[in-house]
Amino acid sequence: MQSLPKCSLVTPTYNWPKALELLLLSVKQQSVLPNEVIIADDGSKKETEELIKKFQKDFPVPLHHVWHEDNKNQKPAIMNKAIAKSSFEYIVEIDGDIIMHKDFVKDHLTMAKKNMFLYGSRVNIQENHLDNLFNNKQITFNFFSKGIKKRGRTIRIPFLANLHKEEDARSSKLRGCNMSFWREDFIKVNGFNENLVGWGIDDSEMIQRLLNIGVKGKRLKFKGLAYHIYHKEQDRSLVHLNEVIENETTAKKITFIEKGINQYL
Template sequence: MSNFPTCSLITPTYNWPEALELILLSTINQTVLPNEVIIADDGSREDTKQLIEAFQKKIPIPLIHIWHEDLKNRKPKIMNKAIAASKYDYIIEIDGDIIMNKNFIEDHLNFAKKGQYLFGSRVNIQKKLLTKLFSEKIISFNLFSKGIKKRGRTIRITFLMNFAKSVEKRSRKLRGCNMSFWKEDFIKINGFNEDLVGWGIDDSEMIQRLHNIGVKGKRLKFAGIAYHIYHKEQSKIHIEINNEIEKQTTEKKLTFIENGINQYL
């Protein structure tokens, strides 16, 4: 266990303390704790701040709250600020609507390897379960749990990861809600692109630049299990602009963007 890299768990949040509470409860429940947790807060109200302060008293690791003003969706910027503030070598990133299986951090650290990033999938928690989920603060699920979809993804058989191959091209299965990478690689490509606006593409565009510098990907299957809490789809009003930026990154094999993490380092 001791040869695991040191790591920072980072999650963005925006005005959804009910979901954030389940993230933090599932963090405390981990078989291997991260060295710190950083909440990248895109401008939430006071109730989120109060929740984080309450957890700072009961979580046995540093819990850091990085906040900026609410000027609509600026996730790449707040994620860059959070990662710039992180103290450890390896970054595990989950979305603000993810409940982690108790072995989640352990699995990411177990399969972390230089020159590689990891990405996992997610089990979907259905809308009909939400009232019960939040009132009973459910953080454990299994193959037979009610109110979930893609239940095959609840199965953990880490031994099978020994046969997983790394990929040189960005996978269509990539989801930013469940991934991990080396901080030094992230800094090399200047982090998330803050020219991306609104929802979507920020994770996959960043990962494309990692591939462009020769970092490979590996998909976590039967490991790194995460549960995605149902929510309404976000506005995709800027998706065309973001898709175009990603297309340029891919076609021109761009490795560095101007508007990135270096502003905060």
């Protein structure tokens, strides 16, 4: 068997400990554990800290909590701070409202290749299933599970996953809730852009810079299964400002931004 890269699993969170609990339970059942888990906390209240402390008592790998004060949405900054503190060569990024299939980490690591990033999709857990989900602390799903949509994305067929070709353009299917990349590549482009405002675009703008330095993308299909817990849409009122920055990154082939991870290294 190939030797797998050592990895840090990094996830942003903000004031939703019930969702974070299910995510952390899904980490504990991974067939291949990450080498550490880092919670990038964008200013949550005490309940989140208490939940993490409870998990730290018997968590199978080091569980770190990186927190900064709540100052509206500062996800790029807290993710940069968290990844700056990471100890391993490969970063697997998921959202704080994701429940991972038991082979999720294994799938990212077995597909990892130098000069390449990976991105997967997600199955949506519907709003009418949330009470059931949280009351039963449900972390396993399959094609026939109640309360999900996009069922085709529950199917894991590892040998088919290799059929996807590497890409040198950004895919519209890219989602920060399910992706992975080499830490050294992330540092080369200076991480997430802290000049972005509000919600949205931070992941795809960073990925565009990776593409601009020649890192290829590969879509994870039939592997890297993730389940997204329903929540109300984020405030998208400032997305147009971020799209201007992203379009400039694409058009001018920008590779390095001024306000990024280098502040914390």
